[in-house]
Amino acid sequence: MVSRRRVVARRVIVLGVVLLQLGFIARGYTADHKEFAFQMFPESSTWRADVVRVTAGGRRVPVEIPWDGYSWDRLVTDRGLSYPSFRHHADAGLDNQLAFLRSALDWVAQNTPRDHATRYLEARVTAWHNDDPPRVEVFRSRLRDVAG
């Protein structure tokens, strides 16, 4: 005979997993990152971006040009972000793709300590949601401390 504790544990595990899964599926309709929502091939949307470093002196330098021993395509290797100037498919949806781009700008800004010139990174994004007309947005990383 199975103990009551085990029977209750079974119920809790099964119902917990089922409810959690249903919650993740529902969350996928509003979240940028749709973990465990299993929305596969959600859009045909595409995007491209001109990403530049904006220096303290106001110069705008494309990230395709290596700087201080860094290069964008070696710093940002995942999620289709390595070559932003080329038009790409947003394979997990546009919101997801652009959320990753915004995070990548911040990450690069914070993880390039040899760079003493860049004030922030900026991406001018052109995005095509499915067959809608293009939409242009500008994202900026957090400001860097360039003193010294």
Add this chain to the structure above:
Amino acid sequence: MSAPAATAPLRAPGVVARLDELLGREVSLRALALLRVLIGPIVLLHLAPFLSDSLHGRTYQDVFHEPYASWYPELPEGAYIGVLWLGAAAAVAMSLGALARLGTLTRVATVTTFAVVAYNLFLSTTHVHNNRAYLVIVLGILAMAPVAQAGPAWPLWLLRFECAAVYGASGLSKLLDPDWFGGTVTWQRVLHARADLHPLPDWAVSVLTDRDFHTWAAKAIILTELFIALGLWSRRTRYAAVWVAAVFHVTIEASASVQVFSFLGICVLLIWAVPSTRDRVLRVDPGAALWRVVRALDWMARFRLEPAPPGATVELVDRDGTTLRGRPAVAFALSRLPLTAWFALPTLLLPAVRRARAA
């Protein structure tokens, strides 16, 4: 809690009692054992890019990544690489342990594999893809499930729910999206990838780039996903759903980069087999090829093989007592073996086989 109270049957009325009976019913867990054997190589395939990077001195820490939470523990690079290799070794041990029926080794290896794959997945938002999320779910349920030939049914039900949820969630999200349902998404994808269509004949390119074709193709795709999600639950439609799911995965694998999703998706379909063993009798001449095929490929223990006299007609007794002889019996037997099922299932629709099964 006193001992008698601890072992007393749960007095829960109605739905709860039925749920407890369903979750606790003793069933064959052979499908889970086979899944452990097959998931090991899939985990290796999943970990391969991480391990390859580590061999070149790179980890996620050297490139853009985005932790989910600041409190999530991050290991020093050397320790992280060690954990990845531990996961790979555990995956191999899980497969071999399940193959050799070494209970303790299999259990420890499954839990370790799950822990490593899940830890690595949640290190960064950039690590998460649908196929990896599905892999973590499957490993998590396998880690919780008993390592035995038989046990309570709840892990099977949970895996079945997750399996159906993957297809159902995907189909539902497309159904609710007017661009998907109307064909815009697939049409645009094909137009953007038009350069890749050059190996196809002109008429095929013409069809694939035709807007009207996608108006219907999109609905067929959505219907396929929803049919798999729902069809798996009924015994009347289950084999059709499994067959369609296999085609669906092969098509996806051929047309898109989905990492381990296709292999994982097809392997998990095993859990839809009725969880009982040796409940069909197959009488075959031991000298016949079918005898050797069934002995080698009956991984789910569908059949109790009984020797028939040399040259005797193949005879199969199904669970319900229905007896098939000759070619219908061969077709039916092959349709219940994992490796031959996809090819043999359509033959069950042949009039001769249908007549034999109905007789």
